[in-house]
Amino acid sequence: MSKVSKLVIKACSDNKFSSFTGEFITSINPENLAIKSAVAYGVPNGVASFGSLKYYGSPPKLLSFSLLFDGTGIIPGSNTIAVIEQVKQLQDIAYSIHKKNNAPNYIRVIWGQIDFKGRLVDLDIVYSMFQVDGTLIRAEAHIAVLEEVVSAGKGKSAAGIDSDYTKPSGASATSKGSLSRGGMHRRLIMRLLAHRPLIRRLLRQRLMA
Template sequence: MPVPSAELTPLRITACQDNDGVVTPQSGAGKSVALLINPSQLHHERNTCFAKEKPMGDTGSGRPFSHMQPGKLSFSAIFDGTGVIPRPPGSTIPTEVEDQLRALSRVIYEYKGAQHQPGIVQVLWGQLLFTGRLTTFTTDYTLFRPSGVPLRATAALAFDSYTSSKQARLEADASSPDLSHLVRVVDGDTLPLLCERIYGDSRYYMAVARFNGLRQFRSLTPGMSLHFPPLE
């Protein structure tokens, strides 16, 4: 059944892999982290760049377009080891702050030798689906045990967006089934119908249900948001 609106939906960061120009989330232990405390705000920046010099004889048309810069996402995450924050049932989040930070670091920070670059990650929360690579990871420790072991920390995280070579070629066709789609459900929508509309094949409905964590996919609630991942 759809997740109730009052239930906490944690921000999740998942390691991804670029396989021949297709970015796909990885699965398995240690490939994803969910925050115990969601951010209070997100900063999502996009920039369009223009040539520095105006053309001679310009009458007000402005500087010519140059290029689009990668999007930027930044937010702060609080990590708590005091035990006062309720944990979701079945949570695998470590209890100690340093262990929580190490789990995060393994996903977003450690150099990936096989890829010869920092790891690609996917940030998923509500309607946000951001694919990028870490640029900043700054930790402030704010509470300690008498022994000096940290009980609370705040990590400031910033990411630059990442677009695979195949994704960039597909940008010209926003309706392509090889792109990620975020859909807000309206009355009368069904999962097979939405899959037919986006992928051209209703048979993908079970995979989409698993991706969105739907236990009962036959009745969709109007207003809920569903992520339709790119076809592999």
């Protein structure tokens, strides 16, 4: 029988993602991983016409998923570490500020063929079940990781796909009133993050089904 592969979040010392400083291994795998992609276009001078859309580039991808921590004993093997300790371990790897960089760690989310490189941009933890003495026995973490674009060259993209991976440079904004590529990227990232509540609700419904 094949060994069950567990999702791992590895802390990396820099954006080369090759030097690890710690890791968090899930006790319960997520039901799915969602990777959101987008493409940025602009309309020169704000006037739409045939063939007028200008490609400005592709902003970083956004990975989102939910993790369940269960200490009730209902799920075999999930309660070997206390729920509150699992939450603290996750926060230390992905969220806490570390002195070396004065920032949270770069992280790699690895599960099966997926190897996503980036940084945590959102962590919502719901504490949902307690014993009568107040001991936490169930929690759920909703996680969003923004892709860190790797250097050009042969290797793996942030989504774990073998390629000669280079982000398209896109067209430069030359007309008055055009949006800059950086501005378009920022707007699209905000739109990607706006989808998180829906993703969280869908994942929560599946976990409770």
